[in-house]
Amino acid sequence: MLRPRVILTLFWYLAKNRTINPLLKRRSGQAMIVLVTAIFIINAVEYTQNLYSSPSLLVSMEPFLHSLGLNHVTISLIISAILIAYTIYVLFRGKPIYIPEEIYETVLSQPVDLEEYMLANILETISGPILLLPAFLGLALFGLFMTNDPLRAILFMFGSLIILSAVIIIDTLFTLVRRKTGRKRLFIVLFIGILVASVVHSLVIHGYSPILALPYMPIAYALVAPLATSIEVSQATLSLIIGYSEIIGLALIASFLARRIGIEDLSPKSFYRGKIFEGGKAKIKFGSPSEILYSYLFTGRIFNPKHLGGLIIIMAVSIIAGLAASAYFGVASQINAYFIEFFIPMMTGMALYSLSAQVIAWDLRCYWLYRVYAIDMAPVAAALISRLATYCVGAGLVMLAGLSAYFHDPSMIIITAFYVPGGVIAGAIQLMILSYMASKKQVIRETPAGIYTVEGFTAVMLEIVIIIIFMSISGLAFYLHSISVEALAIGAVISLFTAYPLHRFLRRIVGDMMTYYDILF
Amino acid sequence: MENYVLELIDLRKTYPGGVKALNGLTIRVKPGEIYGLIGPNGAGKTTTLKIIAGLLKPDHGVVRICGKSPVKDRVEALKNISYVPENPLVFKNLTVTEFLKFVVGLRSMKWENVKDHVDYLLEGFNLTDKKNKLLIELSRGMIQKVLVTAALIVKPRLLVMDEPMAGMDPEAQYFFKQTVSDLVEKEGVTALISSHLLDMVEKFCTRVGIISKGKLVAEGRIDEIKKMAGREESLEKVFLEIVRG
Structure with a gap:
């Protein structure tokens, strides 16, 4: 029986440790929040007063992108294809589910069900990047640089973070699929089938096949839509909501599979402590x-x-x-x-x-x-x-x-x-x-x-x-x-x-x- | 039939790669004991403690904590224990108080009910002025004290501690021993401590188990073990003789 209070406690302190405290309790985090806010206020003022004299970078690039046959739909299809390829990679890879050593030692030795931990972790994975927004200054600036539009820049930041969440969820979900369902081959065949069929279809139609859109288009589109000047801001917002809905859907499936998880499916991953050179062969070499x-x-x-x-x-x-x-x-x-x-x-x-x-x-x-x-x-x-x-x-x-x-x-x-x-x-x-x-x-x-x-x-x-x-x-x-x-x-x-x-x-x-x-x- | 807080029966564990960590280990710990688990490096002490803490699954054998198995009935079994790991790894971006609240929250306990005990322990470990500091700002020894505090505040039936005094200053070591003794005597807590500090084990533990190559090679009260080895010397010398065969 899952205990919501334990799940929420886990989620809250995972989020505090990973995102909230580094931003609010560390001076660098506070400085970043001030900086990001200042940049956005300045840009918002410039934007509303039409102070931009030149077109945005994206508008300037559009003819060139079109000459390559690229637009917001085809770029979304390419991103979707990359996510399909990543899924295949996760399905082939033989690793267990890694968790940081401090979580392994201090959390999993508590009376916490593994499913409760996985649920809290998935919840934090989805919300973590949103809580971490101010830290993604680079993405915000990139968005501004591309569009000259603070609103689109914010949407782009959310869109970029959706990709981060997607990668983590795909990693968790398909590692669980591979280890726990015994249907690894079925999924490998399915995803490789989608990829091969779309490549063949692309060659036949001399364009990007819509088959690529099958599994991950909402996520990919949520990233691209904020930058596409032909798409209204309201539509871009909607695509973002749809993209996040897919992430939540994948997270729910992962949560369902997490029920079958055992302690030895989780592997602690130590980082610095006591590390020396790994994986190399011992060599004797003379010199200074x-x-x-x-x-x-x-x-x-x-x-x-x-x-x-x-x-x-x-x-x-x-x-x-x-x-x-x-x-x-x-x-x-x-x-x-x-x-x-x-x-x-x-x-x-x-x-x-x-x-x-x-x-x-x-x-x-x-x-x-x-x-x-x-x-x-x-x-x-x-x-x-x-x-x-x-x-x-x-x-x-x-x-x-x-x-x-x-x-x-x-x-x-x-x-x-x-x-x-x-x-x-x-x-x-x-x-x-x-x-x-x-x-x-x-x-x-x-x-x-x-x-x-x-x-x-x-x-x-x-x-x-x-x-x-x-x-x-x-x-x-x-x-x-x-x-x-x-x-x-x-x-x-x-x-x-x-x-x-x-x-x-x-x-x-x-x-x-x-x-x-x-x-x- | 005797009641045990902890029963480990014929535990076997081989790690991927073929390293045999446990090879038929059997230990039974009675209520109110302070059981010292000692052995050379690689003997299987940490593996044993991790199995008790639900972090590893034995390949073979039975683990029972107050009659519950951490393999089959994880949550119910782990409600009875507190575990202090060998490496003081904690959530670095939580403050001391936040970390302790986190542990209390995971046990569905109310902070108000343990707050006085927390204050007492933090004062005893000289951490009162550090309670709002992030753990990343503390030294290794201080983090060790925080982990021990977290284990003690919940007053479990079984304390499982892997080198609990590593990095602690002498004042904190004294306070730690006093507090554990009090918990054992007044609250009926049982403790299982793995350590290389043989002097401490000799003076502090009520019973000792010596483990070598994944097996228990000697067990009993200190005087019994000395008798077994046929000498009245320090535990250190007896230990060396037993381990070296």
Whole structure:
């Protein structure tokens, strides 16, 4: 027999711990609320008084998106397809349901039924992101930047959060389906069937198949509708309500399945405490401490067959996608400046930010080891800067390979060179911010889905730094590209030559910061 | 038939990967005992305590807490115990008071009914001025005291504690022992304590079980165990002799 009072107690304190207290009882959270409110009031005043002189970014981008055959419906279909693919991944993956260790130890040893815990957790999962709204400054700014409309920006923020809730609910629901129903194969066949049928149908009709809409369209549409200028705000609000209704429906099914859960279906996941390097083979290597650290943290991790193979595959996919897009939709007559200078760096920057957060989170697990054994933190800083810069260059290379293929312009690949010093600067600034912020509070946290993320205000700062650097570099590089290939080549050579002295200079500063500040775990 | 607060009969547990943690462990704890569970690292102490706390399921054997099984009748069985884990992991963004209210709420108890006891325990552990602090702001030792407070306020029938005094200062250790003794004598609480602090176990526990390789290798009052080993030395030396065979 379920006890509502226990469920509500669990929900309330889970929400307090994860979202309410970090915002209301921490100064960074309070500052964020003030900042977000101020930005919205200023923008709302500007909007109501028609102070915007230029059209929104989204309006400027529309012709280009249309040239790619994209509109709000097709973009929703693509997002729906991604969610279908994620469902298949969850069904194939062999993991148990992870829960943070502190919940495992302190909550599950209380007289709480596992179903009660799952229900409270699902409730918190759905409502958590809403309570956390003010922390999503980046999303709010993105929404404003795209639409110039504070109301749409708020709706977009809710829409973005619905995706977060959807991913967590899909993860929970289909992990339960896989472990508890014995119908794993049926669901795999069903979702793969939907995906295959929609691809075949898309090829036949030369467009995006509506079959993709089957399971997740309401959720995907709730994300896209607020940004679509052709959709009224009232309609966008309605689609948001419908999207959240689907989330609640999925949550109810998950709650039903949670009845069959056993204690050993839940696995505690520890993060920092006592962690050392995992999963690697023991190797004996002789050299100076600096060389060993650099090799372990950078060259050994990056330049291995797995990573290089992965990069080649992703580049091949990017090139094929670029060629297919140009064959399918035709090459756009001219490069849309907004698209190049803002949208691509922003999206790449966001992807990179998420990747960096994972990388940094992974390294922080054994940070104590460096602090104890490394005589000097500069080699650690050097290796981490190199690694983040390499990811930056890799992301740029993949993005530019696809663009080169799409525009049939191989010279675009040269732009990658600009990301070398840019990546060094971005990596160094990221590490500086993290060293400083991590000395004040714990900045890496683990989501219920087992993904490591950088927390609130720190995340926003990292995001802004990466996006600004990406935008500046792309802006400069594409400007030179528009002048001539020779100008681009000269700029690329200068970029490459500046990267090394920059790296040497910044690694010392970052190393000193890492030595000076104590990281809190 | 004798009444036991805790019965563990022929428990076996093998972790994925083949590590055999428990290999036929049998322990019975009577009401009003302070039972010390000692053993070398990897002997199966924490696994045993986690099985009692409903965090792990045994592969084989019977677990009964006041006659209830935490496997089959989880909620009813766990109502009788309080568990202090080995690692002091708590909800870091809750204040001390919020965390204690949370635990009280999960047991469907009223805060007003335990508030005086909470104040007494917080004062005894020197935490009164920290009660509105977030747990993230406290040291490991302080968090340990909060966890012990949370276990003690609910006055369970069985206290299950894994290294409860780890990180505690001497003053808090003294207060802890006094409080547990009081609860045992006045409230009829029973305690099962796993610890490596053999001096503490020798002076504090009324009965001791020595566990090695997942099995109970010796059990009894301290004097009985010493007699069993044939020497009148400290528990530490007796323990080493028994464990080393």
